[in-house]
Amino acid sequence: MLLYFLISCLSFFFLSKSFSLPPWASETKTLLSFHLSKNLLFTNTLHPTTKPDPSSSPLLDQMTILDLPDLALDRILDLLPPSGLSSMAMVCSSLRERCVSDHLWEKHLVNKWGKVLGPAAHREWKRYLSSSSRHLDSSPRNQTGNHPLGFDTIISCLRYISSVLRDGDRQRKALPVDSTMSFYISLETGRFWFPAQVYNRENGHVGFMLSCYDAELSYDTHTDTFQARYPPHGRRAVGVEKGVTWERLRAAPLEASPHHLHVSESLNQLKPGDHIEIQWRRNKEFPYGWWYGIVGHLESCDGDLNHCHCHLSETVVLEFNQYTVGSRWRRTMINKRDHREEGNEEDGFYGGIRKLSCKEEIAMWTRLWPSSNLE
Template sequence: MENTEKRGNMISLLNLPESTLDCILKRLTPIELIKMSEVCTCLRDVCRSDHLWENYIKQKWGRIIGDAAYKEWQCHITTIKSEETLLNQHINQNGSLGSFCGAWPVLSLGSYLEDCKHLQSFLSNNSMMALYLSLESGKFWFPAQVYRGTLVRDALFSYDSKNDTFKARQRSGGWQLMGHGISWENLRASPVETPPCVRHVSDCLEDLKPGDHIEIQWKLRSETHYDWWYAVIGHLDSCNKNENYCLCCNSETLVVEFRQYPHGASMRQAKLPRHNNGEQGGNQIGFYGGIRKLHSEEEIEKWKVLLPYDRRYM
């Protein structure tokens, strides 16, 4: 009788205020939340809600999943929600789904979702949970950037949960594996929305002055994609480098110094017009694109760690 009374006085989890239940669920791990969703229909809907899974994505993936990746995911959701006849036009025979941007010969694959047919009903109502699980399983190849020595390169990445690393692939005469075993530290979300096949429109050229840290687009051939290279704005040869008398910031010429190279190296310095938004360079020296100024000390320190020559050849 006493046990019956105790059970009768127990408060069901579903009887808790919504805010209290939400606080409890936020403390669960993704695996625990999935198990909780299997208890009953009511908890299934609550545990699969987007706002809970958005938190998990931000906590684990926030540094490398940027706006471009979210937009690509939304593109897949829109396609999957389309009429079945339209969907079948986008899905390949192996059940994969991908999106493209740009024009031939610099056609870029924006993202890639493997075996998406079984996700059609699941994606419709629980897109953030589906995104998290697709990332964890490695089925969603998402756009991001990887540090590769002296440059940053755009690519598609797939997570290898077994080794807690990533695989990457890029287009080079067809989609090829670019590498595997890539660590979290070497990945970042793209800081701009510009595809790698397009010249970035700079918004900082008027303000650039000697000592500013930048990243600049560069490619070896006109038909290839841009990479991002780290550089520092330098002084003109005619400048006495006295801060009180320096007029370099008023010059129409920008001196771009790649300090990872020693003095005298052909790639050490480039002189570019400040107000020309067109592509600069040629077949012998490569092609320079847009510039983005680095405002974050974290970004600058990352490059200094990767490029020790920056400290040696000042």
């Protein structure tokens, strides 16, 4: 077994000299060199007078990358970027089976998309697959008995994937079977619109500063930005915004519809200085957005934490310090015991509250803070 691994490693190095290697190959070569040096040292220790000549072995002329041990081959594939996996999958059917496996693509999916994909996005993906399957089931090709995702379709798809990730070709072609690879490619090419939330919608319009709204997103690989579609409300049609950057996106932190009141579970824990997000909408035809604020002190309190009893009161003061002192948007009050949607058509309607405990969430709102106070 040791000799087999040694010959396999040597063949890999000899073959690698005949073509240029991508950047990921250097780490792989280092890994194999380490194993090779250990094996040579072990062999020379047992047979100090023996000087093997690997190039004289007739087996080397017949060796391929598939002759590598599974552990070494899996390590090589694990180091490949998505474009490398797509290219490797076009070599032969054996490599295709390995390169489209979920465990290789899950890492790439999490690394690039993990922060913006929540449970809602995964549910939408399943619905997307279901609708695609119904379309395939009714297609003439499927009725003839040929599988709609056969060898030719997969090869065509893999060529498309490679061209998209390398050259930016965005022509519409068939997707591969239901897999993590399919999910990744559908996101990467912008064909799948996924639900998420956008900070400071409509390019940071002053009316949406320090807010976060639900939207459907489609990725543009050429600009590395997103196109956002906001749900219609009232007489307004679907709002569209282009050029949304990664920094302005997040996965929805709660499983709550933008049209439903969130039932708050942390009201009794709120105390002055706590960071919060609260639902707010302009009128009852609008969807809720999440707005950043801080719990303040009651007017009867002097703000001295050593004597403060605000947390014992049934009334909670919320402050939105991005607005100037005296602005009608600067402060509002809610009732802990009987909390429901509160407000009017003039000042808008306040809904559920979520307390922020994650430092990253608080830091994100701090980075979005406007350069000057709002009126």
